[in-house]
Amino acid sequence: MDKELKKITPSFKEISLKQSSFKSLYGLTPEVEQAIIHAINNKKKSGLKKLVEPLHPADQADMLERLSNENLNTFLDLLGKSLDPEVLVYLDQDIQENVIDHIGPIALARAIHDLDTDDAVDILQDLEEKDREVVIKQLPSSDRILVEEALSFPEQSAGRLMQREFLAFPSNWTVGQTIDHMRTKPLHEEETFYSIYIVDPAHRLLGVISLSKLLSTKRPVRLKDLMEKEPRSVTIETDQEEVALLFQQYGLVNMPVIDQLNRLLGVIVVDDIVDVINEEAQEDLLGLAGVSDFSIRASFIETAKGRFSWLILNMFTAILASSVIGLFQEEIEKLVALAVLMPIVASMGGNAGTQTVTVAVRALATRQLDYSNLQKFVLRETWVGMMNGVLFAFLSALIAYLWFGDKQIALVMALAMIANLFFAGILGTLIPLTLEKNNIDPAISSSVFLTTATDVIGFFTFLGLAAWIIL
Amino acid sequence: MDKELKKITPSFKEISLKQSSFKSLYGLTPEVEQAIIHAINNKKKSGLKKLVEPLHPADQADMLERLSNENLNTFLDLLGKSLDPEVLVYLDQDIQENVIDHIGPIALARAIHDLDTDDAVDILQDLEEKDREVVIKQLPSSDRILVEEALSFPEQSAGRLMQREFLAFPSNWTVGQTIDHMRTKPLHEEETFYSIYIVDPAHRLLGVISLSKLLSTKRPVRLKDLMEKEPRSVTIETDQEEVALLFQQYGLVNMPVIDQLNRLLGVIVVDDIVDVINEEAQEDLLGLAGVSDFSIRASFIETAKGRFSWLILNMFTAILASSVIGLFQEEIEKLVALAVLMPIVASMGGNAGTQTVTVAVRALATRQLDYSNLQKFVLRETWVGMMNGVLFAFLSALIAYLWFGDKQIALVMALAMIANLFFAGILGTLIPLTLEKNNIDPAISSSVFLTTATDVIGFFTFLGLAAWIIL
Numbered sequence: 001m002d003k004e005l006k007k008i009t010p011s012f013k014e015i016s017l018k019q020s021s022f023k024s025l026y027g028l029t030p031e032v033e034q035a036i037i038h039a040i041n042n043k044k045k046s047g048l049k050k051l052v053e054p055l056h057p058a059d060q061a062d063m064l065e066r067l068s069n070e071n072l073n074t075f076l077d078l079l080g081k082s083l084d085p086e087v088l089v090y091l092d093q094d095i096q097e098n099v100i101d102h103i104g105p106i107a108l109a110r111a112i113h114d115l116d117t118d119d120a121v122d123i124l125q126d127l128e129e130k131d132r133e134v135v136i137k138q139l140p141s142s143d144r145i146l147v148e149e150a151l152s153f154p155e156q157s158a159g160r161l162m163q164r165e166f167l168a169f170p171s172n173w174t175v176g177q178t179i180d181h182m183r184t185k186p187l188h189e190e191e192t193f194y195s196i197y198i199v200d201p202a203h204r205l206l207g208v209i210s211l212s213k214l215l216s217t218k219r220p221v222r223l224k225d226l227m228e229k230e231p232r233s234v235t236i237e238t239d240q241e242e243v244a245l246l247f248q249q250y251g252l253v254n255m256p257v258i259d260q261l262n263r264l265l266g267v268i269v270v271d272d273i274v275d276v277i278n279e280e281a282q283e284d285l286l287g288l289a290g291v292s293d294f295s296i297r298a299s300f301i302e303t304a305k306g307r308f309s310w311l312i313l314n315m316f317t318a319i320l321a322s323s324v325i326g327l328f329q330e331e332i333e334k335l336v337a338l339a340v341l342m343p344i345v346a347s348m349g350g351n352a353g354t355q356t357v358t359v360a361v362r363a364l365a366t367r368q369l370d371y372s373n374l375q376k377f378v379l380r381e382t383w384v385g386m387m388n389g390v391l392f393a394f395l396s397a398l399i400a401y402l403w404f405g406d407k408q409i410a411l412v413m414a415l416a417m418i419a420n421l422f423f424a425g426i427l428g429t430l431i432p433l434t435l436e437k438n439n440i441d442p443a444i445s446s447s448v449f450l451t452t453a454t455d456v457i458g459f460f461t462f463l464g465l466a467a468w469i470i471l
Numbered sequence: 472m473d474k475e476l477k478k479i480t481p482s483f484k485e486i487s488l489k490q491s492s493f494k495s496l497y498g499l500t501p502e503v504e505q506a507i508i509h510a511i512n513n514k515k516k517s518g519l520k521k522l523v524e525p526l527h528p529a530d531q532a533d534m535l536e537r538l539s540n541e542n543l544n545t546f547l548d549l550l551g552k553s554l555d556p557e558v559l560v561y562l563d564q565d566i567q568e569n570v571i572d573h574i575g576p577i578a579l580a581r582a583i584h585d586l587d588t589d590d591a592v593d594i595l596q597d598l599e600e601k602d603r604e605v606v607i608k609q610l611p612s613s614d615r616i617l618v619e620e621a622l623s624f625p626e627q628s629a630g631r632l633m634q635r636e637f638l639a640f641p642s643n644w645t646v647g648q649t650i651d652h653m654r655t656k657p658l659h660e661e662e663t664f665y666s667i668y669i670v671d672p673a674h675r676l677l678g679v680i681s682l683s684k685l686l687s688t689k690r691p692v693r694l695k696d697l698m699e700k701e702p703r704s705v706t707i708e709t710d711q712e713e714v715a716l717l718f719q720q721y722g723l724v725n726m727p728v729i730d731q732l733n734r735l736l737g738v739i740v741v742d743d744i745v746d747v748i749n750e751e752a753q754e755d756l757l758g759l760a761g762v763s764d765f766s767i768r769a770s771f772i773e774t775a776k777g778r779f780s781w782l783i784l785n786m787f788t789a790i791l792a793s794s795v796i797g798l799f800q801e802e803i804e805k806l807v808a809l810a811v812l813m814p815i816v817a818s819m820g821g822n823a824g825t826q827t828v829t830v831a832v833r834a835l836a837t838r839q840l841d842y843s844n845l846q847k848f849v850l851r852e853t854w855v856g857m858m859n860g861v862l863f864a865f866l867s868a869l870i871a872y873l874w875f876g877d878k879q880i881a882l883v884m885a886l887a888m889i890a891n892l893f894f895a896g897i898l899g900t901l902i903p904l905t906l907e908k909n910n911i912d913p914a915i916s917s918s919v920f921l922t923t924a925t926d927v928i929g930f931f932t933f934l935g936l937a938a939w940i941i942l
Binding site: 248288299333 | 720724741746755790815817829839866874926
């Protein structure tokens with residue numbers, strides 16, 4: 001491998017932004033990556049295998065995502081059949097599809113059989129219905145029932161997130177009996193548990209015991225005397241965002257999922273919740289900026305398409321704002337300073353409003369904002385808008401006066417600034433709250449409504465006041 | 472309590488936005504909250520205690536954060552001394568200070584003694600130095616050494632995040648011996664472990680065994696034959712953001728922290744990492760919108776202050792953009808349609824650029840964008856800008872022509888739109904990448920640079936081309 005590395009070094013140095021300014025955190029170092037690409041180009045199957053196998057499945061997935069389509073296909077030709085099933089779990093959807101097409105339904109069914117139900121369902125739910133049926137038919141019947149049931153739960157629900165593999169014991173068992181039983185059933189390599197659950201004969205959830213508590217307790221103690229009663233649980237329909245909030249609030253590592261009759265169905269584990277938290281935060285971030293897709297790997301056509309709908313929406317709102325300017329063409333002709341100053345009013349309103357919208361969106365997503373502090377929040381943001389409005393009114397009036405030497409223009413500037421920042425504060429809270437109330441995601445649509453409003457109000461008050469006071 | 476609830480119901484119904492449109496997820500239901508406020512107002516100490524104590528510390532913290540200052544003080548007078556120390560961990564910094572002032576250093580030292588080191592350090596690091604010293608002096612010497620050492624580690628490092636409480640055993644112990652030893656030391660109620668660590672006599676980290684593996688293995692097996700060798704670890708200096716990325720990449724629940732000599736110093740647990748992931752995502756979200764503070768509870772003066780610096784920065788950039796318009800006053804006077812149409816060009820550039828900036832910021836934060844795919848990414852975004860530029864050039868030209876019936880204006884509009892969206896694509900990638908390279912957080916400063924650029928370029932190309940082609 002060292003020899004191979006030396007060969008790569010020169011071409012690697014050519015990259016303009018220094019490698020050292022970006023850190024490689026994971027197992028997939030630049031050196032390993034280059035060596036893998038080299039092995040693919042030379043179709044060295046055994047060399048490739050030696051490079052790939054020591055990598056964690058998550059790193060292997062990263063690597064596949066970084067390959068060009070051509071290299072990916074060569075890689076799959078060489079190693080597709082011996083790929084670790086866990087790798088599938090970590091792949092982006094588009095690459096996952098590519099890999100699945102390549103290895104075929106029988107190999108996929110075999111791979112899925114080795115996975116936890118939550119991971120199996122995660123892969124199957126993204127397949128086209130036809131392909132999914134083919135794969136499900138290949139599964140052993142015990143797997144098939146669990147997978148089909150999981151797929152019947154709503155998307156993004158606790159039912160989809162949970163794994164069906166968990167440990168449940170009767171309440172009258174002792175610690176010793178439980179441990180002895182666990183020793184008779186060796187774990188799969190990937191399986192890890194953090195708690196055991198106590199159930200009654202009808203499989204209803206009675207309590208939970210953490211493994212550390214189980215291990216620190218003497219053998220004769222009965223589980224019912226050790227367990228934490230009525231543990232926090234969610235039902236299969238609970239939305240994944242709510243599940244994530246509960247994990248965060250109470251610092252949980254796992255949580256039982258029950259049905260309407262309190263029967264234990266499965267367990268959600270924190271690593272899946274970390275993914276959910278990330279997804280939800282990313283959705284809000286991208287939503288506010290109008291990006292519907294986020295694949296670093298998507299082609300430029302796909303990317304351009306994904307951006308287009310937001311831009312066209314913004315174009316119409318920009319035209320709306322411009323048509324407000326259109327109403328005052330005569331005034332601008334008479335006093336061209338108005339055209340120079342008007343974007344300042346609109347831009348300040350947009351920025352102040354975006355600050356408020358962002359705080360509101362985040363506070364709603366983290367449930368910090370609710371019925372009880374709503375009025376206080378709207379009031380605070382209105383006052384903030386008012387106060388900054390007055391400050392920036394003075395400042396912008398001063399600048400307008402120094403620039404154009406006209407007291408009336410300065411006055412109009414000040415008044416328009418107060419009005420626009422005031423409305424920015426009110427609308428910055430009311431728009432996301434109204435959307436939330438109507439079950440529309442405030443992260444996705446608030447900012448376009450807001451900037452339309454602040455542009456229209458900004459231009460209208462500034463030009464309107466100018467027409468009234470000056471001209 | 473039921474009686475009290477009935478009294479509250481009418482005033483509760485008056486709230487304009489229906490309660491049902493906001494969900495109460497946690498233990499602190501609206502009913503409990505109202506009953507608590509009622510008990511505070513009536514200074515019913517025992518009634519208050521009965522309401523508060525069954526709540527999880529995280530819910531108690533939420534409750535304190537929701538109280539008015541007056542109610543908070545009454546609450547602390549009544550129950551301050553008997554507050555669960557864990558509550559402190561979950562409090563926002565400003566309320567935490569308030570509570571700490573109220574209970575005094577001796578009670579605080581007692582509370583801190585009951586906490587894990589990571590939580591203790593989390594509280595102490597926010598205290599003023601004088602207060603911190605007073606509290607540290609009150610701690611038993613064993614705690615004091617650990618706490619002082621932890622405070623000597625860099626902020627936001629693995630050293631600050633880790634807890635010093637963990638289980639480490641020699642490699643030649645058997646499973647049976649280990650479990651017997653654990654049984655002799657009963658756990659604190661709050662303590663939970665997920666793994667045990669295997670160390671050599673110099674306390675150097677050799678391996679890790681998950682508790683589920685320990686429990687499923689027969690008693691005579693030696694730890695060295697069971698352990699996973701060379702587990703993933705971080706050093707005390709590792710930045711918390713990197714630690715969080717490792718937890719996410721490998722789906723970890725805990726991770727050992729070592730020093731330069733590979734000695735095991737502590738363990739980071741996933742619940743703290745979930746907080747870090749949230750914090751970092753929130754920082755990026757708020758940073759892009761120019762919000763430096765995010766306390767739903769901050770007074771309107773504090774909030775207005777926090778927003779001011781961003782707005783003043785934006786004011787200067789807006790003035791810069793306006794001064795570009797100022798260069799073309801004669802042209803605007805001759806052809807006022809220019810003033811009407813110019814905001815469309817600037818606004819489209821700003822929106823397209825913000826999309827790109829947001830994707831770049833997120834991709835950098837999640838390490839999906841690095842040296843290896845950098846050129847591809849910049850190229851893709853440039854092409855996306857180009858392609859959408861051409862599309863929106865046609866559209867906006869058509870609209871300009873229909874509006875003002877002037878082919879030359881339509882042509883100028885088209886050319887300016889192409890230029891601005893093209894530069895938005897390039898700058899939307901290069902600005903965050905350059906900031907990242909210079910170790911400036913791209914989330915915090917990218918958007919102001921970007922919108923300045925797209926405004927200036929938008930106005931300049933549109934008005935400049937108009938001056939050149941039409942006039």
